[in-house]
Amino acid sequence: MSMYFVQHGIALAKDVDPNRPLSAEGRREVECVAAYLKKTGVTASRICHSGKTRAMETAQIFSDQIGDGNIYKLLGMDPKDSVKVFATLLESNHTMYVGHLPHMEKLVSYLTTGNEDAGVVKFINGGVVCIESDGENFYIGWYLKPAICNV
Template sequence: MSVFLVQHGLSLPKLEGPEKGLSEKGREETLKIAEVAAGYGVKISQIFHSGKKRAEQTALIMAETLCPGLAPEQMADISPMDDVTGLGNRLNPSSNHMVVGHLPYMEKLVAYLTTGREAPKVLKFQNSGIVCLDQDDSGWFIRWTLNPNIS
């Protein structure tokens, strides 16, 4: 059982898509990562997203691949500049929840969970990348990451 954090897929440039939905490359990379995660047997019980178009589209691709029939839900207070302590203190490692959000929020959340502070950064997210976190007696730790660019 774990918690999965995802940075939304690569979005369109602001001029092409004022609402900044996913680019074609963003859709492709998100689907590729979701398929790899499914191949490894990743199980998700619920997916949450920020409500921004690019995060919602990423969450939908993850849901269709990892848990068909499950509808992602919008979650408040996970926008790029929101305080991470609220969600950080509510996360349950046995939930198998996935949260799709934005930078710098996601990087600050991982730092807060693993060190108790939002800085310094302990992990560099990639668009469409998944970070799996778990908890033991000593606290939260990064179990694994799955990213589209490994070089």
């Protein structure tokens, strides 16, 4: 069983656009990562986002490449929301969650160690962390960063 956790792509600064959509660079990086995942055969059965513009746009790019084109707003994914509460809502059937820091980092740490402050992984905008389960434990299966596009 796998789940995918994504920090939204690079967004415009709040003073440029208060809604903070993806920047051109952020869009390019997310499109590249999504295309790479598609090329390697990764698919997502459901793609959820926080509802913030930058997360929604990131989720749509991934859904167009490795999903069914649909995205779903999910409560509990804002930067300061409780990861313990959110962890009870997770679906491990190849669902992708697109959110924000520090929520994504704390969530992955909580799932893999039971301690949200363990600092297991340092997310990068547009990066994807795959969490897998053997039925008893969660562990990091892989982490794909946008730097793959610059190789």
